[in-house]
Amino acid sequence: MTLKTRELPEINFRLAQASDIDALCEIENQSFDIDRLNRRAFKRFVGSETARLSVAANGDTIVGYALVIFRRNVALARLYSLAVAPEMRGQGIGRALIARAEELSLDFGAPILRLEVSQKNQTAIDLFASAGYREFALYPDYYPDHSDALRMERELVPNAMVLPSPIHFYHQTLPFTCGPAALMMAMNALDADVAMDRNLEIALWREATTIFMTSGHGGCGPLGLALAAHKRGFDAEVLSSRDGPLFVDTVRKPKNREVVELVHYDFALQAQDAGIPVTTGPFGVAEIEQRTKQGQMALVLISQYRIYGDKIPHWVVVSGFDDRFVYVSDPDIGEDHEPFNGSDCLSVPILRHEFDLMARYGRDKLQAAVFVNKKAG
Secondary structure, eight states, X not given: OEEOOSSSSOEEEEEOOGGGHHHHHHHHHHHOSSSXXXXXXXXXXXXXXXXXXXXEXXXXXXXXXXXXXXXXXXXXXXXXXXXXXXXXXXXXXXXXHHHHHHHHXXXXXXXXXXXXXXXXXXXXXXXXXXXXXXXXXXXXXXXXTSOOEEEEEXXXXXXXXXXXXXXXXXXXXXXXXXXXXXXXXXXXXXXXXXXXXXXXXXXXXXXXXXXXXXXXXXXXXXXXXXXXXHHTTEEEEEEESSSSOSSGGGOOSHHHHHHHHHHHHHXXXXXXXXXXXXEESOOOHHHHHHHHHTTOEEEEEEETHHHHSXXXXXXEEEEEEOSSEEEEEOSOOOOTTSOOOHHHHSSEEEEHHHHHXXXXXXXXXXXXEEEEEEOOO
């Protein structure tokens, strides 16, 4: 890609190389006072399978860059950072870097590009707005100086996205509390008076835990989550492809398996007494969509393998559907070294067939979902 300008013979755009890192660090330090990418970060992104770091070069001199990050099998990309050397600004290089970032996103299979920009940076806000980006949310206390960020996005393929149900994001604070975090997001979407905080997160985990992991704490099964929602005045329904205790085959110690079984059958009796419908048998995206159209919030068990490469069961909350995508809010923003945040995890578009594959865990292709709704009457 080549950009013609009046003052420069040409600006060339290419992927960054290790030899560019010194120049990238210099541009970064000249462009930002806080929240800077360091040398280690640039080194990690050069050649990364889930990032594209593009540079703008005037001859042999690097004059700008754009960094886009991705998640596998997720149709959403994030424009993580963009900067142009101060002496080269005002010549269209920033706008061309945005266009380059969009091309790389589409090449990766991500037709929606999101970003965060400081509310203090009106120049950047105007640049993104002129390139077709719209504001869709505010991220309070985003930057190290506690200033807010605007969330902006652009649909690179027209009509790729239909706005999903309004969900406020909650980040799970422990590795084993994805179920409680997803349940809190669902309950809060149905009733704004439900406060999403750590007290509730831990209380829900204590109530809903059924699973012994290979080491450490247990996770939450569908019956436990449904009972926790019911206890708080919500209607709940469970779909499971398997009758009986889930994940028991992954528990090595016989005594631990006994605990899993005892908890499961106790939860099953409690669910029966509470009148919580439990349906056993395979199901798919169509059944989940049908219930969400009836106003229910869906918590769905997925395998993290197709996103993170980890063979771990994980709960997410579905926030909407369209003809192409299932929109999922994922309480897991990754490890501390990964450049993801709530904006990347809220209403993330996943191709329908990919989600159908994700929503099957392990060799037995286990499926489980919990549907939560306001109590009738």
